[in-house]
Amino acid sequence: MIELSRLDQLEAEAVYIIREVAAECDKPVMLYSIGKDSSVLLHLAFKAFYPEKPPFPFMHVDTTWKFKEMTAFRDRKAKELGIEMLIQRNEEAIKQGINPFDHGASYTDIMKTEALKRGIDRYGFTAAFGGGRRDEEKSRAKERIFSFRNSAHAWDPKNQRPEMWRLYNTRLGVGESIRVFPISNWTEKDIWQYIQRERIEIVPLYFAKERPVVYRDGHMIMVDDERLKLRPGEKKVLKRIRFRTLGCYPLTGGVESDAESLEAIIEETLGTHTSERGSRVIDQETIASMERRKREGYF
């Protein structure tokens, strides 16, 4: 028997899951968030069907508050790879001027959860791949790889379907849809090592560079455009930072770092003492904010 390395095992598991969904589900879509986990997922989707292209479209839930470098990266990647990239926004809320500064916790509900739900309903997708990992957060650690959602897209953590060995049951009840997490069993370190091994291109924001930031509520927030207004006493300063996770720029804290290469990032990740979600402003609001969001239909 051939002994697979840890990364090979994880890759094989993910490819198997992606193919399983393509074979069993009517209308799959792959959610693409432009982050490092999404970049790995996209790469795995191409591997799973090579030399063909993945037999499903991709969808980005765009809050309009992503870093500029992220949207540019998304558009270039979609073009290079020749994939269908659906861009889903909550237009109504954008017109109403919903923003991360004035609308706090409900901002994510409206711009991400609501937009995602509408996107899935609009195209009638029955299964949506996502790049969630169990090591990210305590409620994700409890979620199945095939996570069922009811007609309101809600997750019921107290009543999950059994998932034995590698037998995935894709049968849907009325109105149900599935969220599928092929990289559930990967850790942050696995992601970085895989990116390095496979030479996967990622958004440059992950690498250290001098960037304009303000200190706000214990985080270093990058001033990505003029929509971020300085509060009294705040000053824009140049800092050498990088990002461990990427989301909406006003809600994503940077970390001071000199890591300009993948090797340096891996070295830094191995020695780090805080979890990656610690740099997300959204997760820290309440202890169970991720679970609440999932129950309401968030990824």
Added chain:
Amino acid sequence: MSLKLKSDSDSKSLLKFLTCGSVDDGKSTLIGHMLYEAKLIFSDQEKTLELESQGTDREGKLDYSLLLDGLMAEREQGITIDVAYRYFATEHRSFIVADTPGHEQYTRNMAVGASFADLAVILLDASRGILPQTKRHLRISAFMGIRHFVLAVNKMDLIAYRQHPFKTIEKDFLSLIAAYDLDSLQIIPVSATEGDNIVKKSLNTKWYEGPALLPYLE
């Protein structure tokens, strides 16, 4: 995570194991304590744990189960409902642990964890001995194909770390497993709340000659 981690972990072997056993025998607490003591959690998670433990009835001591029981309902009721998967690595090995629920009502979720694992750590409460749920979990684990077992005799602090009750449990368990075709079994006296024989050998059980739990798994 630990500074000792090397970047060549790609080639380190991976052990998938589960913790099972009856309700309140201390499964989540055991894994929580192991991660905490072996410094396998991040400092922000440690801080959250310290904060959250203040609201519990453990008289200001840390409630390690909160590291694993991530669902709101679980924390409200102080029980585990569904499997939690945790990933960690030491110098010698990487691990995935499935922490499973003990309640009869959630046995199917325990079976999910068992289908995933290569080794089962069965816990039991030293002051209560072998319970029907202990036997059920042993049977399900063996049925799902697991051949390697650890019996962690927990709550040794409640029986003043005496060897005699431990020996009785050991004897009972050995007669229980005679019916199964196992490849390995290690029986370890532990205390999940106090931390005896979890990461390192305890002075409270000098009569015990085997390894502590984490070194054994490595």
